[in-house]
Amino acid sequence: MSEFDEGTAVVRRPDEAVDSSVFDTELDKGWQIGGGINGGLLLSLAARSIGEHFAAARGLHPYPVSVSGYYVSASRPGPAELRVETVRAARSHSTGQASLLQADDEGRTLERLRVLAHFGDLARADEDVRTSATPPKLPPVEQCVGTEHAPPEFLASANMLERIDLRLDPAYVGWALGKPSGEGRIQGWFRLADGREPDPLSLLFALDALPPVTFDLGLFGWTPTVELTAHIRALPAPGWLRITHSTRNLAGGYLEEDCEIWDSRDRLVAQSRQLAVVPR
Amino acid sequence: MSEFDEGTAVVRRPDEAVDSSVFDTELDKGWQIGGGINGGLLLSLAARSIGEHFAAARGLHPYPVSVSGYYVSASRPGPAELRVETVRAARSHSTGQASLLQADDEGRTLERLRVLAHFGDLARADEDVRTSATPPKLPPVEQCVGTEHAPPEFLASANMLERIDLRLDPAYVGWALGKPSGEGRIQGWFRLADGREPDPLSLLFALDALPPVTFDLGLFGWTPTVELTAHIRALPAPGWLRITHSTRNLAGGYLEEDCEIWDSRDRLVAQSRQLAVVPR
Numbered sequence: 360m361s362e363f364d365e366g367t368a369v370v371r372r373p374d375e376a377v378d379s380s381v382f383d384t385e386l387d388k389g390w391q392i393g394g395g396i397n398g399g400l401l402l403s404l405a406a407r408s409i410g411e412h413f414a415a416a417r418g419l420h421p422y423p424v425s426v427s428g429y430y431v432s433a434s435r436p437g438p439a440e441l442r443v444e445t446v447r448a449a450r451s452h453s454t455g456q457a458s459l460l461q462a463d464d465e466g467r468t469l470e471r472l473r474v475l476a477h478f479g480d481l482a483r484a485d486e487d488v489r490t491s492a493t494p495p496k497l498p499p500v501e502q503c504v505g506t507e508h509a510p511p512e513f514l515a516s517a518n519m520l521e522r523i524d525l526r527l528d529p530a531y532v533g534w535a536l537g538k539p540s541g542e543g544r545i546q547g548w549f550r551l552a553d554g555r556e557p558d559p560l561s562l563l564f565a566l567d568a569l570p571p572v573t574f575d576l577g578l579f580g581w582t583p584t585v586e587l588t589a590h591i592r593a594l595p596a597p598g599w600l601r602i603t604h605s606t607r608n609l610a611g612g613y614l615e616e617d618c619e620i621w622d623s624r625d626r627l628v629a630q631s632r633q634l635a636v637v638p639r
Numbered sequence: 640m641s642e643f644d645e646g647t648a649v650v651r652r653p654d655e656a657v658d659s660s661v662f663d664t665e666l667d668k669g670w671q672i673g674g675g676i677n678g679g680l681l682l683s684l685a686a687r688s689i690g691e692h693f694a695a696a697r698g699l700h701p702y703p704v705s706v707s708g709y710y711v712s713a714s715r716p717g718p719a720e721l722r723v724e725t726v727r728a729a730r731s732h733s734t735g736q737a738s739l740l741q742a743d744d745e746g747r748t749l750e751r752l753r754v755l756a757h758f759g760d761l762a763r764a765d766e767d768v769r770t771s772a773t774p775p776k777l778p779p780v781e782q783c784v785g786t787e788h789a790p791p792e793f794l795a796s797a798n799m800l801e802r803i804d805l806r807l808d809p810a811y812v813g814w815a816l817g818k819p820s821g822e823g824r825i826q827g828w829f830r831l832a833d834g835r836e837p838d839p840l841s842l843l844f845a846l847d848a849l850p851p852v853t854f855d856l857g858l859f860g861w862t863p864t865v866e867l868t869a870h871i872r873a874l875p876a877p878g879w880l881r882i883t884h885s886t887r888n889l890a891g892g893y894l895e896e897d898c899e900i901w902d903s904r905d906r907l908v909a910q911s912r913q914l915a916v917v918p919r
Contacts, residue, residue, distance in 0.1 A: 424893070425866040425914050427707040429755045431727040431734050446753050447711040452865075454711050456753070473726050473736070475709045475755055477865050477914075484891035485917070489856065491823065492887040543771065576769065585732075585757050586705040588868045590914050593891055607772040608907050611764035611873055613704070615910060627888050630895060632912055634705050634757075634870050637765070 361555035362522050363564065366390050367404045369441060371411060379444040380412040386461075388436035391518045395433035398472075398584045398633075399567030400519070401459060402428045403560050405441065405474040409455040410560075412443040413478060420453045420478040422559045427475045427588040434461060434471040452479040481559065481594050494621040495603045500526050500548045508535035509570055510579050523568055524550045531575055539577040545569050546603040549620075557595040557622065565600060566618045566631040572604045573614065573638060580638025585613070587633035598623030612637050641835035642802050643844065646670050647684045649721060651691060659724040660692040666741075668716035671798045675713035678752075678864045678913075679847030680799075681739060682708045683840045685754040688721040689735040690840075693758060696725065700733045700758040702839045707755050707868040714741060714751040732759040761839065761874050774901040775883045780806050780828045788815035789850055790859050803848055804832045811855055819857040825849050826883040829900075837875040837902065845880060846898045846911040852884045853894065853918060860918025865893070867913035878903030892917050 360368075366389065369382035390400045406423040413420055439461045446454040459472040497503065503526035506514070514520070527547035533540050549565055550557075557565070566589050571582045601621040606614045613634055620629040640648075646669065649662035670680045686703040693700055719741045726734040739752040777783065783806030786794070794800070807827035813820050829845055830837075837845070846869050851862045881901040886894045893914055900909040 425709075427709075427755060427866065427868060429705075429707075429726065429734050429757060431729075446709065447750060449711075454709050454753070470727060473734070473755060475707060475753060475866075477709060481891065486891070487917070488890040490888045490890060586707065586755075586868065586870075588707060588866065588912070590866075590893075590895060590912075592888060592893065592895075608770045608872060608910070610768040610770060610907070611761065611766070613870075613872065615870060627890070630888070630912075632868070632870075632910075637767070 361551065362553050363551055363555050363561055366400060367407050367560065369404065369408045369411060371415060377416050380415060382408045382441040382443065384439050384441060386434055386436050386439050389518050389522060391436060391516065393516050393581050395435060397519050397567060398430055398587060399564040401434060401472050402426060402474065402587060402589065403563040405457040405459055405472060406476055406563055407560055408441040408443050409457050409476050410478065412455060413453050416445065420480055422478060422481040423476050423563065423591055424479045424481065425477040425588065425590050426563060427586065429473050429586050430584045431470050431473060437461065452477055481591065490627060492627050494625050495546050495601055497528050497546065497548065497601055500599065503527055503547055504529055504532055506570065508532065513570065522552050524552045525569065534574040534577065539575045541576060543572055543576050543606040544604065545572050545575055549600045549602045556597040557600055559591045559594065562591055562595060562620055562629040563589050565602060565620055566629055569602060569604050572606045572616050576609065578638045582635040582638055585634045585636065587631060589629060589631040591629050593626050593628045595622040595628040596624045609637055641831065642833050643831055643835050643841055646680060647687050647840065649684065649688045649691060651695060657696050660695060662688045662721040662723065664719050664721060666714055666716050666719050669798050669802060671716060671796065673796050673861050675715060677799050677847060678710055678867060679844040681714060681752050682706060682754065682867060682869065683843040685721060685737040685739055685752060686756055686843055687840055688723050689737050689756050690758065692723040692735060693733050700760055702759060702761040703756050703843065703871055704759045704761065705757040705870050706843060707866065709753050709866050710864045711750050711753065717741065732757055761871065770907065772907050774905050775826050775881055777808050777826065777828065777881055780879065783807055783827055784809055784812055786850065788812065793850065802832050804830045805849065814854040814857065819855045821856060823852055823856050823886040824884065825852050825855055829880045829882050836877040837880055839871045839874065842871055842875060842900055842909040843869050845882060845900055846909055849882060849884050852886050852896050856889065858918045862915040862918055865914045865916065867911060869909060869911040871909050873906050873908045875902040875908040876904045889917055
């Protein structure tokens with residue numbers, strides 16, 4: 360089993376309910392970044408549990424199409440529970456909700472993340488494509504740079520970087536040498552380190568796997584995510600992914616971070632926007 | 640009371656619970672568009688109920704900062720109920736959830752919309768602004784055009800248009816004459832017809848008040864919203880708003896519709912993206 364599938368594995372508790380499920384999981388410290396577990400990994404985990412809930416209930420609509428996560432407290436390595444319910448099961452799609460919970464040191468249950476998601480069948484999707492979006496122009500993989508030049512305080516708490524193979528566009532890594540471009544962009548090639556090929560669940564992780572775009576604005580603190588909404592726009596082809604992260608508006612203590620993922624056949628396979636808190 | 644405030648008024652049922660509230664409301668046919676009530680109006684209504692729930696419980700964090708709505712069935716004029724719960728109340732912000740429910744002809748309760756929202760205090764927001772976003776260049780209001788040239792089948796079921804004053808940029812209204820630009824853009828000046836000035840709640844409505852951007856691609860059917868996430872980025876100044884709607888990727892039966900709202904002092908006050916279903 361791949362590291363990603365192991366990290367997002369969930370076990371459904373035996374239950375008679377049709378409209379709800381409870382899953383157990385273990386948040387592995389290998390997916391840690393900063394103080395908590397990577398937000399994209401948690402989004403994948405929630406989407407996997409919603410998908411398994413739908414599969415147990417009806418067997419329809421296997422793929423996450425739209426997933427919105429509200430991050431309400433910082434998760435940490437250890438056991439966690441996912442409570443999932445059906446919001447609505449329709450003919451062509453299903454909507455579900457998940458809450459990710461952990462116990463604190465006093466044994467009180469704390470919510471980490473609440474998720475709403477719309478599932479459909481991307482494999483049967485209409486092939487009509489009218490797009491004006493174009494993939495980023497990146498230098499070849501071998502001319503891009505790894506994350507070893509990131510700030511040491513970032514690397515010290517970024518176990519997750521060992522599980523991904525990330526090659527950043529040199530045009531937007533000036534921040535590693537104290538010269539951020541100021542444009543608010545980070546982009547590069549991405550794949551899972553153990554070679555697992557992309558699918559909709561791993562795209563949810565990849566949408567939040569790059570260093571924060573604020574590095575390119577010269578801001579090196581943590582940027583906690585308030586909310587992240589991901590749209591999976593097509594089933595990805597095998598191979599390297601190209602990922603772009605950008606921001607246009609840092610204001611009032613928040614910034615938006617837009618992400619796009621392109622697959623090896625030049626298809627825009629995922630889009631996301633997150634609202635994050637500006638580092639102090 | 641303004642038409643907008645009347646259309647989004649909610650009455651809280653007497654209740655002892657701290658963590659949840661139930662509100663009654665009436666969906667007014669004056670906000671109808673196509674088969675149902677405008678999605679932005681419903682989002683405002685949900686956000687208003689979450690805000691009133693927080694006010695009743697704690698009195699903190701008055702403004703919606705991030706609001707995500709999943710549209711699970713088409714609403715219709717008549718009574719409706721909102722069930723609201725606190726997801727988490729923190730020091731600097733609060734997260735809440737709302738479900739909008741209506742009874743069908745057989746008296747069964749059906750969910751119309753489920754919403755997650757992050758509330759904060761935009762009035763106390765950090766004034767550091769670093770933005771590369773620029774307002775759209777629009778002709779003066781008096782050189783823009785009203786919605787009277789929209790397709791007759793659109794106007795026939797668009798009561799809502801009487802409540803807004805919308806002046807569209809002539810560069811992107813070719814669709815009214817059978818010549819859509821094909822770029823996937825619609826933009827214009829906006830205010831509420833009765834002169835009510837903008838605030839965060841009315842911005843949530845304005846983010847979904849323009850004709851669908853698919854008109855500019857020559858597609859005239861309805862585009863049901865799957866999901867819409869709105870970010871309120873600043874308190875808006877009084878006066879006309881400038882609104883842009885655009886799409887880059889129509890594929891696999893879905894398209895994204897990005898919206899930005901600029902206020903009279905050239906500040907980007909709201910951003911949203913919705914995933915919608917491509918018209919047949």
